[in-house]
Amino acid sequence: MAAPSSTATNGSGNDSSIDITAQCLCKKHSFTATVPLASLPLKATACHCDSCRYNTGALYSADAGWPGDPAAVRESGLSVYYFSDNINVLFCGRCGSTMFFEEKEHGKVETSYAVFTGALPNVELPGGGPLVAIEHHMFLDDTRDGGASPWLRNTDYDVKNGCYKAARRWHGRRFKSDEILEGDDWPSLKDLSVMTDGAAAQTHASDSQELSDITIPVKCRCGGVHVELLASVARKEFSRMQRDQLPRFVDPDNNKSLASFDVCDSCRTVSGLDIFHWTFFWLKHIRFPQNAASSSGPEFPVSTAALKKAVLQDKEARDPRLGALEMYESSPDVQRYFCGGCSAVVFYAVDDLANQVDVALGLLRAPPVGKNTSDGSDVHGGARAEHLLSWKFGGTMAWQQDVQGGWRDGLVKIVTDDVTAWRDKRGLAKNWRVRNDEKAAVEGAKSG
Ligand SMILES: [Zn+2]
Ligand SMILES: [Zn+2]
Ligand SMILES: [Zn+2]
Incomplete structure (x- = not known):
């Protein structure tokens, strides 16, 4: 029999269930479910496919069956993005928070x-x-790295x-594809080091003509947002600066932009993912795509104030x-940019840092190692774009x-331990941010 699903107490006087509320960042949409404690943790599946990455701006999606009233969600007025034949993504049209998958099973x-x-508390x-346990990770092949x-x-x-354990990959x-054995790395460390060696070669070629051409398309799932990061132009400019003059997000060892792990409540809520990843660029190193249809007109706004003004313009202008x-605007000095078409997180901007934005790492479509310019196809050189960014693995x-x-305290601890062990197993150096944390x-x- 099912456990009691109300907030009634059991014989010993302890609560036998808990109310959990899923809420968007602006609090316009809020849904509460009463869940028996005996049924926790909620079982989740993470998807690492390209579509989920481009739809959220995170590096993956993770969802669990919603234990609350389906009618409340259906009638909520959440915005709908048509994801596939039988799946919609539901999000808040005001703040962009990605909240639910709506699935209609065939037949x-x-x-x-x-x-x-x-979205969960x-x-x-x-x-x-934990409130949530991710049992499965699927579509790993899409990530390439x-x-x-x-x-x-x-x-x-x-x-x-009472401890975390291995999820199936x-x-x-x-269940419909090959499973990765529990002890195996995927991709193998050898395959990954081929990518790293390629990256090392590019680092040595930092002044060559070739490198000046690397741009990284940033594009959401629906294509409603599409810009390019001038990765090599930025790196060249930073390489000529005094080390103590560099922006805080630039790795002084190699002039690459930081790739961060972020567990702030707002980034989590707006993306719908527990751990979010950002990279960072000066606005002057972001441009509109250079194809014939879009190459006329002014440059991409070079300050956060100009970007805000441009986005708030009347439709005609x-x-x-x-x-x-x-x-x-999640607070008076913070602007969170998202795609109104598919809900992907795009940028974070704060008034104090007028010339730069955080860029949602999941939207990057970095060209493979050895290629200079992306040809606009969906082929990318790894979801992490590790050859072009400085990842903070650890700290x-x-x-x-x-x-x-x-409950996320436990999740962050286990992830920190695992990323540190994996970094050391690969023989990767600690980046400057990790060394600063240790200091x-x-x-x-x-x-x-
Ligand atoms: Zn909202
Ligand atoms: Zn997916
Ligand atoms: Zn979109």
């Missing part, structure tokens, strides 16, 4: 709803343990022993190349204080 009349795990469960999967290997949960759809780019995650006191920890220990 069935009823629709079912799966909630994006990032960071509650602390009475018995400990593994994407976020190397550090999301132990996201399932062993309730009996699949090349394609779960607005630059059509901005496409479906929309903006939500602390941005806004880690936000997860404290809730700060040593100094903190001394002064404490």
Whole structure:
């Protein structure tokens, strides 16, 4: 029999269920479900396919069956993006928060709803343990480099022993494709090092003519947002600057932009994913695509104030190349840009940093190692674009204080341990941000 599904208490007087609320960033949309504690954690599946990455701006999607009333979701007025024949993505049209997959199974009349795990609260469960356990990771092949999967290997949960355990990984759809053996790295470290060697060669060629041509398309799933990052132009400019004059996001060792792990509550809520990844660019190193249809007109706005103004323009006056780019101010000095067509997170901007934006890493379609300019096809050189960015593998995650006191604290700990172990197994050097964290920890220990 099913466990009691109300908030009634059991014989010993303890609550036997919990209310969980999924809410968008602007709080316009809020859904509450009462869930028996015995049924937790919610079972989730993560998808690493290109479509999910481009639809969210995160490196993957993760969703769990929504235990609440389906009618409340159906009648909520959430915006709808037609994802595939039988799947819609539901998101808040005002703030862009990605909230539900709506699925109509073939041959069935009823629709079912799966909630994006990032929309769920960071509650602390009475018995400990996570609110969500990711049991499966699927469509790893799409990432080419593994994407976020190397550090999301132990996201399932062993309730009996109270610890995280290995999730199952699949090349394609779960149960319908080959499974990756639990102990195996995918891709193999050897295959990954081929990519790294290619990257090393590019680093040495930093002044060559070739490198000056590398641009990275940034494009959402629906195509409503499409810009390009002038990766090599930026790197060349940074390489000529005094080290102490570099922007904080530039790696002084190689002049690449930081690729970060971010667990801030707002980034989680707006993307729908528990761990988000950003990279960072000066606005002057972002341009509209240079094809015939879009190469006329002014440059991409070079300040956050100009970008905000451009996006808020009346329809008639607005630059059509901005496409479906929309903006939500999550606080008076913060602008969060998203695609109004498919809900993908695009940029984060803050008034204090007038010339730069955070760029949603999941939207990058970096050309493969050895290729200079993307030909506009969907072929990319790895979801992480590791050859073009400086990844912070290890140390602390941005806004880690936000997860404290809730179930995500455990998730962040296990992911940090796993990414650190994987970095060391690959023999990768710690990037400057990781070294700074370690220095700060040593100094903190001394002064404490
Ligand atoms: Zn909202
Ligand atoms: Zn997918
Ligand atoms: Zn879009």
